Amino acid sequence: MTAFDLNILGCGSATSTLRHLPSSQILNVRGNLFMIDCGEGAQLEMRRMRLKFSRLNNIFISHLHGDHCFGLLGLISTMALQGKGGTLTVHIFKEGAELFGRMIDFFCRERPFDLKFNIIDTHKAVIYDDDAITVTSFPLTHRVPCVGFIFSEKPKLRHINAPACQEHNVPAHAMNSLRHGSDYVTPTGIVIPNNQLTTEPDAAISYAYCSDTKYSKRVINAVEGVDWIYHEATYGDENLKNAIKRYHSTARQAAMAAREAGAKRLILGHYSNRYNDESILLKQAQEEFPSTMLAMEGMTIDLNKL
Amino acid sequence: MTAFDLNILGCGSATSTLRHLPSSQILNVRGNLFMIDCGEGAQLEMRRMRLKFSRLNNIFISHLHGDHCFGLLGLISTMALQGKGGTLTVHIFKEGAELFGRMIDFFCRERPFDLKFNIIDTHKAVIYDDDAITVTSFPLTHRVPCVGFIFSEKPKLRHINAPACQEHNVPAHAMNSLRHGSDYVTPTGIVIPNNQLTTEPDAAISYAYCSDTKYSKRVINAVEGVDWIYHEATYGDENLKNAIKRYHSTARQAAMAAREAGAKRLILGHYSNRYNDESILLKQAQEEFPSTMLAMEGMTIDLNKL
Numbered sequence: 001m002t003a004f005d006l007n008i009l010g011c012g013s014a015t016s017t018l019r020h021l022p023s024s025q026i027l028n029v030r031g032n033l034f035m036i037d038c039g040e041g042a043q044l045e046m047r048r049m050r051l052k053f054s055r056l057n058n059i060f061i062s063h064l065h066g067d068h069c070f071g072l073l074g075l076i077s078t079m080a081l082q083g084k085g086g087t088l089t090v091h092i093f094k095e096g097a098e099l100f101g102r103m104i105d106f107f108c109r110e111r112p113f114d115l116k117f118n119i120i121d122t123h124k125a126v127i128y129d130d131d132a133i134t135v136t137s138f139p140l141t142h143r144v145p146c147v148g149f150i151f152s153e154k155p156k157l158r159h160i161n162a163p164a165c166q167e168h169n170v171p172a173h174a175m176n177s178l179r180h181g182s183d184y185v186t187p188t189g190i191v192i193p194n195n196q197l198t199t200e201p202d203a204a205i206s207y208a209y210c211s212d213t214k215y216s217k218r219v220i221n222a223v224e225g226v227d228w229i230y231h232e233a234t235y236g237d238e239n240l241k242n243a244i245k246r247y248h249s250t251a252r253q254a255a256m257a258a259r260e261a262g263a264k265r266l267i268l269g270h271y272s273n274r275y276n277d278e279s280i281l282l283k284q285a286q287e288e289f290p291s292t293m294l295a296m297e298g299m300t301i302d303l304n305k306l
Numbered sequence: 307m308t309a310f311d312l313n314i315l316g317c318g319s320a321t322s323t324l325r326h327l328p329s330s331q332i333l334n335v336r337g338n339l340f341m342i343d344c345g346e347g348a349q350l351e352m353r354r355m356r357l358k359f360s361r362l363n364n365i366f367i368s369h370l371h372g373d374h375c376f377g378l379l380g381l382i383s384t385m386a387l388q389g390k391g392g393t394l395t396v397h398i399f400k401e402g403a404e405l406f407g408r409m410i411d412f413f414c415r416e417r418p419f420d421l422k423f424n425i426i427d428t429h430k431a432v433i434y435d436d437d438a439i440t441v442t443s444f445p446l447t448h449r450v451p452c453v454g455f456i457f458s459e460k461p462k463l464r465h466i467n468a469p470a471c472q473e474h475n476v477p478a479h480a481m482n483s484l485r486h487g488s489d490y491v492t493p494t495g496i497v498i499p500n501n502q503l504t505t506e507p508d509a510a511i512s513y514a515y516c517s518d519t520k521y522s523k524r525v526i527n528a529v530e531g532v533d534w535i536y537h538e539a540t541y542g543d544e545n546l547k548n549a550i551k552r553y554h555s556t557a558r559q560a561a562m563a564a565r566e567a568g569a570k571r572l573i574l575g576h577y578s579n580r581y582n583d584e585s586i587l588l589k590q591a592q593e594e595f596p597s598t599m600l601a602m603e604g605m606t607i608d609l610n611k612l
Binding site for chain 1: 320322347349353354370371372376377379380387388401409412413414
């Protein structure tokens with residue numbers, strides 16, 4: 001399974017509406033689920049999208065505004081009732097760990113999994129690493145301490161060239177080494193170079209989550225070269241002043257950031273509740289960066305398809 | 307306006323489902339909204355039902371299980387963003403006031419209304435009183451401290467008998483006194499008895515909220531003579547053992563309680579997630595107490611219509 005899918009659970013901003021839920025998404029990396037922010041209602045949207053609680057082991061909270069974390073209590077309670085095992089790690093600022101830790105200890109005392117808080121801060125840092133991905137946090141520019149996250153796939157395995165392997169009688173047990181790039185040595189000692197038996201692996205993809213932030217060179221530098229960027233687009237051009245004042249971005253600024261960072265694709269989200277239709281945001285963004293799309297609740301985006 | 311309407315925001319139990327939201331309801335008393343319990347998502351359901359945040363000044367929390375209070379943070383944050391004024395009073399146990407108070411002070415520091423916690427306990431007590439209603443708390447029988455609430459309308463005003471008033475030349479400014487039951491004294495000193503100028507007022511209605519609780523004589527005694535009872539009905543007959551063990555009720559027990567308390571109408575709710583269709587719960591309850599109905603999200607029940 002090589003899934004690298006982004007599931008949008010919520011892409012609204014602070015004031016709830018009937019059109020959008022507050023911020024939350026789930027990145028499915030080869031069957032392991034990584035939640036990014038957890039606004040109220042995230043657990044319900046997980047059910048709606050048939051994403052399994054048992055596969056969720058890491059939650060990343062970008063900052064301590066309610067629309068990015070108020071869903072944690074309900075989600076964790078439900079995971080406890082569902083009998084989730086193993087460890088659930090919440091990557092969060094210190095104050096958040098203290099506040100939510102106290103609530104969870106009171107309301108969710110009995111839980112069949114270990115709950116760990118990984119304390120993060122606004123410095124750039126690798127905060128998670130496994131065989132498939134590395135997660136790096138980096139500072140955003142908001143009214144309160146706030147970070148973005150870059151999810152970088154590890155280099156993928158090479159593809160087996162089946163006819164070539166057959167021709168050289170490569171046994172099944174050697175395939176895994178080939179996928180990792182080793183040459184094959186025949187029983188008689190002849191070295192067959194790896195590139196005669198395999199083809200290039202699929203590209204490793206990277207995804208950056210940038211919400212909430214104003215348009216900022218610091219952010220652009222941090223996400224330089226990332227394939228996919230999710231960037232908040234709270235406002236349209238007509239609300240540029242509000243964006244600056246509230247440390248948010250316009251859709252156009254999000255697109256400028258994506259272009260300047262050399263991204264391949266941009267996803268907009270965190271829409272202000274004043275828009276009943278975000279197509280105006282899409283239009284303004286596409287004037288700067290055509291490969292832009294609008295996030296919507298219930299949407300699954302295959303990040304492998306650039 | 308003589309509205310006395312019950313709005314069901316959520317009538318599921320602890321494990322969230324796509325069919326039911328966790329516990330929350332709003333009693334509309336002549337335009338003033340009283341929220342009873344506040345599970346996750348209550349604010350969204352308020353929007354869906356077009357209930358105005360500005361009219362909500364009192365929230366009653368029955369006990370400190372997450373499915374009855376996790377919606378408080380999001381709701382209060384949204385009310386702050388919406389610019390609600392005046393005072394919002396949350397009637398809640400002491401530990402709840404401390405835990406939620408700390409969260410709200412952090413996440414919702416700037417709010418244009420006063421937030422007050424009215425600390426309640428499990429003793430029977432009048433916890434709210436105004437011109438239109440009295441709210442009395444009373445102990446339920448659950449695994450943790452838990453109370454029910456009785457909302458009792460104050461006696462209503464008498465109806466003006468317009469032809470009779472016209473005949474006696476009663477001036478407009480005297481009508482309010484008549485409605486309150488005073489006799490009318492003519493300018494020449496003749497006393498016209500009130501009952502010649504008015505007719506009987508509508509009956510004052512009472513409503514009791516009983517969730518979560520096991521079937522219990524103590525609860526039945528507490529709600530004796532109340533017109534409408536909302537009683538939890540987590541399980542069907544086949545799960546009686548679970549009901550007893552978990553300090554919940556079956557639908558049949560809810561109906562027995564309503565009958566024994568002399569209620570006129572019963573509303574069932576707090577359904578276990580194991581039921582995809584609660585008609586079996588309704589059937590079992592109606593065998594004991596025919597005037598039973600199922601609560602459903604989005605439902606408004608006119609409590610004046612007995």
